[in-house]
Amino acid sequence: MKAIEINNLSVALSGRDILKDISLSMDEGKFLGIVGPNGGGKTTLLRVILGLIKPSSGEVSIFGKPPEDILRTGGIFGYLPQTLKIEPNFPVRVIDVVMMGRYGKVGMLRWPRGKDIEKTVECLSMMGMADLKDVPYGQLSGGQQQRVSIARALAAEPRILILDEPSTGIDVVGQEDFYHLLKGLQKRFNLTVLMASHDIGAITTYVDEIACLNHTFHYHGNPLGALNEGVLTGLYGKNVDVLMHTDMCDKCERLRRE
Ligand SMILES: Nc1ncnc2c1ncn2[C@@H]1O[C@H](COP(=O)(O)OP(=O)(O)OP(=O)(O)O)[C@@H](O)[C@H]1O
Ligand SMILES: [Mg+2]
Known part of the structure; x- marks a missing residue:
């Protein structure tokens, strides 16, 4: 299935x-990157799914x-929205924000159990944020808040992880670690991952498939096929120069084999 x-x-x-004639078929355990211009419909497509x-x-x-x-029964999706709005002065700790992601697992009107707390701390550790678990969320920097939002999506122990521009605000070193982490989770849990991003170069290295979306799919398939001036110019409507890092293709191949 x-x-x-x-x-x-x-x-x-x-x-x-906003979206026209989109068809997509994804096997469990695959990683799809969605790229395209602002207003092209990436967030809308994720919200439809x-x-x-x-x-x-x-x-x-x-x-x-x-x-x-699926929405009614829960338990399938972990979701990182493009903007997670939490009032900065609202007195909520980092660990409480991550626990919100386990809502579907904890159940309505029930207190989190030991396993839920363990899982939230584990997800915070994966994002390098465990030391700040008791700090008020509003005191974190933008990038730190983004890491907490990612931990929140992972805390759901999802079968499908949906990430809308997850690397916004994360520093360059952190981004590389984050993509590695995602790739690891995908393999370890046979997790299906959909990620909207503007970081075409980086995601091309990590995803199995790429979809180029500007209201309709301009391209869908092997990620390296998208790094083609014709595809990107069609997508963005302007001439786009493609500068390939020499080690990029090797890295793609290596990651795919891992
Ligand atoms: N609730 C809404 N009502 C009306 N129009 C909307 C609504 N939500 C989104 N749109 C419009 O749909 C279009 C696609 O928006 P969407 O947020 O899906 O784009 P995006 O590809 O995610 O862009 P970005 O890269 O800026 O995040 C935009 O023109 C937006 O104004
Ligand atoms: Mg968007």
């Missing part, structure tokens, strides 16, 4: 066509079920 199956999806919002936006036409199924059913 496919993890995600989308057929001829179109979405109109406020009378404007999550069951938060209804399509105007077409079908979406997640492990064979409609997204609304």
Whole structure:
């Protein structure tokens, strides 16, 4: 059974066509990167998959079920939204924010148990944030808050991890570590990962498939195929020069074999 199956999806919002004729089929355990210009529809597509936006036409199924059913029962998705709004003066600790990600596992009106606390601390450790677990969330820097948001998405122990521009605000060294971490989680838990990003070069190295989205898919397939001036110029509507790092293809191949 496919993890995600989308057929001829179109979405109109406020009378404007945002997504047109999108089809996508993803096996469990694959890593898809979604790139494209601002306003191209990346966040909208992720929100449709999550069951938060209804399509105007077409079908979406997640492990064979409609997204609304998955949304109701929970337990499949971990989600890092593009912007996670938490009032800076709201008195909530870092660990409490991560615990929000386990809401589906803890259950309504139940207190987190030892396992939930262990899992949240483990996810914070993976993001290098365990030492700050009792600090008020509002006191963290933007990049640190982003790391906590990623820990929150992982705390759900998802089968499908949806990340909307997760590396925003994370420093360069941290980004490389983060992509490695994701690749490791994908392999270890057979996790299906969808990630919207503007970091085309970096994600090309780590993903199995790439989708170039500007209202419709301009390209979908092998990541190296997207690093082609024709594809990127079609996508962004302007001439785009592609500068390849000499070790990039080797790195892609090495990671794919790992
Ligand atoms: N609720 C809404 N009502 C009306 N229009 C919307 C709504 N949400 C998004 N849009 C429009 O849909 C288009 C696609 O937005 P979306 O956020 O999906 O783009 P994106 O590819 O994620 O962009 P970015 O790279 O800036 O994050 C934009 O023109 C946006 O204004
Ligand atoms: Mg977006």
